[in-house]
Amino acid sequence: MKTISAIFSIAMLAFFLSIPAYAEDGAAEFKKHKADATRHLEEAIKHGKMGHAKELSQHAKESLEHAKKAKESGADEHMDKAIEHLEESIKHADMGHAEEGTKHAEEASSHLRESKASKKD
Structure with a gap:
């Protein structure tokens, strides 16, 4: 029984020590995708x-994919607004409206x- 308790304690310690590493990975992912x-x-x-307009749409779509990944990594409400405007930009560019898309x-x-x-608690 002591062996099981020791193994469980070591596993829990390893788990809790790894949490800061996951938080750092999220911040690094956010920075990369941003x-x-x-x-x-x-x-x-x-x-x-x-x-x-065609190239505007292509690059805006690439930007949108990375913006969504940055959002998944943990981003504030500005990323939500950026995503909304990227979607509008793509919509207008796909209609050939480069000026409005821009x-x-x-x-x-x-x-x-x-x-x-x-910030995640």
Whole structure:
């Protein structure tokens, strides 16, 4: 019985010591996906300003995927707003409206810059 108690105690200790590592992984994932979302969004805006609706849509879609992953990793409400504007940007770009799509991409960029990892208790 002492052996089982010792094994259980060691397992619980290992579990609780690993929790900070998971929290750090979440923050690292957030930063990586936010950076990737930002990079693609900058490309989307650049192409949108040139009137390239197709390229705007492609890069906005890539940015959206990373923004969603950043949200899953733990992000604040600014990421939600960035995602909303990215979806609008894609919708307009897919209709060939590069100018309107670019406006939403720029708004998404503003929210993306403001976004931070949310604090988890």
